[in-house]
Amino acid sequence: MLSIAGLSKSFEDLDVLDGFSLDVKRNGFTVLIGPSGCGKSTLFDVLTGIVPKDAGRIDWRGKELPNLSSAAAYMQQKDLLLPWLTLMDNALLPEKIAGRENEKVHTRALKLFDRLGLQGFEGYRPHQVSGGMRQRCALVRTLMFEHELVLLDEPLSALDAITRTSLQALLLMLQKDFNKTLLMITHDVEEALLLADELLILSRAPMRIMQRIVLNHPKPRRISDPQLMEYKEKILSHLQEDMRDGSY
Amino acid sequence: MTVHTRIIPAVTVFFLLAAWETACRILNVPDFIVPTPTHIVSTGISQAPLLLVHAGTTAGEILLGITLALMIAVPLSVLMFAHPSVEKALAPFLVASQAIPVFALAPLLVVWLGYGIASKVLMAAIIIFFPITVSMLEGFKNCGREYVMLFRLMGAGFWKTMRLLYWPWALPHFFSGLKVGVTVATIGAVIGEWVGAQKGLGYLMIQANARLKVDLVFAAIAWLTIMGLCLWGFVGYLERKVITWK
Numbered sequence: 001m002l003s004i005a006g007l008s009k010s011f012e013d014l015d016v017l018d019g020f021s022l023d024v025k026r027n028g029f030t031v032l033i034g035p036s037g038c039g040k041s042t043l044f045d046v047l048t049g050i051v052p053k054d055a056g057r058i059d060w061r062g063k064e065l066p067n068l069s070s071a072a073a074y075m076q077q078k079d080l081l082l083p084w085l086t087l088m089d090n091a092l093l094p095e096k097i098a099g100r101e102n103e104k105v106h107t108r109a110l111k112l113f114d115r116l117g118l119q120g121f122e123g124y125r126p127h128q129v130s131g132g133m134r135q136r137c138a139l140v141r142t143l144m145f146e147h148e149l150v151l152l153d154e155p156l157s158a159l160d161a162i163t164r165t166s167l168q169a170l171l172l173m174l175q176k177d178f179n180k181t182l183l184m185i186t187h188d189v190e191e192a193l194l195l196a197d198e199l200l201i202l203s204r205a206p207m208r209i210m211q212r213i214v215l216n217h218p219k220p221r222r223i224s225d226p227q228l229m230e231y232k233e234k235i236l237s238h239l240q241e242d243m244r245d246g247s248y
Numbered sequence: 249m250t251v252h253t254r255i256i257p258a259v260t261v262f263f264l265l266a267a268w269e270t271a272c273r274i275l276n277v278p279d280f281i282v283p284t285p286t287h288i289v290s291t292g293i294s295q296a297p298l299l300l301v302h303a304g305t306t307a308g309e310i311l312l313g314i315t316l317a318l319m320i321a322v323p324l325s326v327l328m329f330a331h332p333s334v335e336k337a338l339a340p341f342l343v344a345s346q347a348i349p350v351f352a353l354a355p356l357l358v359v360w361l362g363y364g365i366a367s368k369v370l371m372a373a374i375i376i377f378f379p380i381t382v383s384m385l386e387g388f389k390n391c392g393r394e395y396v397m398l399f400r401l402m403g404a405g406f407w408k409t410m411r412l413l414y415w416p417w418a419l420p421h422f423f424s425g426l427k428v429g430v431t432v433a434t435i436g437a438v439i440g441e442w443v444g445a446q447k448g449l450g451y452l453m454i455q456a457n458a459r460l461k462v463d464l465v466f467a468a469i470a471w472l473t474i475m476g477l478c479l480w481g482f483v484g485y486l487e488r489k490v491i492t493w494k
Binding site for chain 1: 392394395397398399400401402403404408412413416491492493494
C-alpha cells in the first residue's frame with residue numbers, strides 16, 4: 001500500500017500542499033480529481049522526486065522512501081517519445097538506460113506490443129503513427145519499468161474520444177492482468193467514474209481531500225449507469241461549490 | 249524541394265548574368281575593370297589547371313579548419329552545458345573572439361604560425377567554431393524539461409542523458425550552426441591567404457589583381473562561391489541523412 005502523510009510543498013508564498021495525506025490500496029485504481037491549479041501535478045512531481053518535498057512522509061509497502069522514483073512508473077499527458085527512436089527503442093529506453101537491454105527484455109517488450117495492439121509497428125518512428133498508438137507505446141515503456149505502482153498524470157487528456165475509450169480499457173487491463181496499483185490524475189469526471197475504485201475529490205490549493213467516493217461497480221462500466229450519473233452530478237456540484245468559495 | 253524552388257534560383261542567376269553581360273557589352277566596359285561573365289567562364293576554363301591547384305589548397309585549408317573547429321566546438325559546448333560555471337567563465341572570450349575583426353588577427357597568425365597552411369586553417373577554424381558552439385549549446389539548453397525529467401526518473405546520469413537525449417535533440421541546432429560556419433569558412437581561409445601565402449585562391453586573387461587580370465580574380469571568386477555552395481549543400485545532405493525524424 002502507498003501511504004502519504006503530512007506532505008507539504010510551498011512555492012515562495014504559495015502553499016500548494018500543506019500536510020496532505022493519502023492512502024492508496026494495493027492493486028487498486030485511485031483517481032484524483034480537482035480544479036486546475038489545485039496542486040495535483042505538484043503532488044506527482046513531489047512523489048516522483050522531480051520537486052523536493054518540504055515535509056511529510058512517503059511509505060510504499062511499509063517502507064519509508066524519500067520519493068517514489070525507484071518504486072513507481074510515471075506516465076504523463078504527453079507521450080514523451082523520442083522522435084529519433086523507433087517505437088520499440090522508445091519502449092526499451094528504461095532498460096537501455098539501466099544497461100539491461102537483452103533478448104529477454106526484447107521478448108517482453110514484443111509481448112507488450114502484441115498485447116497493446118502495436119504488433120507490426122515496432123520499427124516505426126513516433127511521427128509515423130497516430131496519437132493513440134504513441135500513447136500506447138508510452139504505456140509499454142511505462143510497463144517496462146516493472147514497477148507495481150503506476151502514476152498517471154492525465155495520460156488520456158490529449159486524445160480523441162474513440163482512442164481515449166480504447167486506452168481506458170487498456171488501463172483497466174493494467175490493473176487486472178498486470179496487477180498494477182494505479183494512481184491517476186484527471187480532469188474528466190466521466191473518465192474517473194469509469195476507471196476508479198476509489199475517487200478522491202480535491203479542493204483548490206492548498207490541496208486537501210474534500211470527499212472520498214468508493215466505487216464498487218463492476219468494470220467495464222457504462223457512463224449511462226444511473227448511479228454513476230448521480231455521482232457525476234454530485235462531484236461536479238462539489239467542484240463548483242469549491243470554486244465559488246474560492247471566488248473563481 | 250519542389251521543381252519551382254529549384255528553378256527560381258537558377259532563373260534568377262541566369263537573368264542577373266545576362267543583365268551583367270549585356271550591360272558590359274553595351275557600355276563597352278574594359279575587361280580589366282569588369283569582365284563579362286562569358287569572359288570569366290572562358291578564363292575559368294582556360295586557366296582551370298592553375299585554378300584547380302590553388303582551389304585544392306584553399307579547400308584543404310577550409311576542410312581542416314572545419315575539422316579543427318568541430319574538434320574544439322563540440323567538446324566545448326558539452327563542457328559549457330555540463331558546467332554552467334565554465335560557460336560563464338568562457339562567454340566573454342567567446343564573444344571577444346568574434347568581436348575582434350578577423351582581418352586584425354590574420355597578420356598576427358601569419359607571424360606566429362608562418363606562411364604555411366596552419367595560419368589559414370586556424371583563421372577558418374576561428375570563424376567557424378563560434379556558430380557551432382553557440383548553436384549546440386542552445387540545442388542542449390532547449391531540450392524539453394519533461395524529457396529531462398523522464399530521463400531522471402529512469403535513473404539516467406548526465407552522460408547517458410547526453411548520449412540518448414541532449415545530443416540527438418541538439419543535432420538540428422548543430423547542423424544550423426555548421427551551415428553558417430561552412431559558408432563563412434572561405435572568408436577565414438582567403439583572408440589568411442591575402443595576408444601571407446604561397447598558394448591558394450586568395451593568394452592567386454592578390455597576384456592576379458596586381459597584374460590587372462580581373463577576369464582571373466573573378467574566376468577565383470566563382471570557384472570560392474562554388475566551394476561554399478558545395479559545402480553548404482553537403483552539410484544539408486548530411487543533415488537530411490542524419491535527421492530522418494523531421
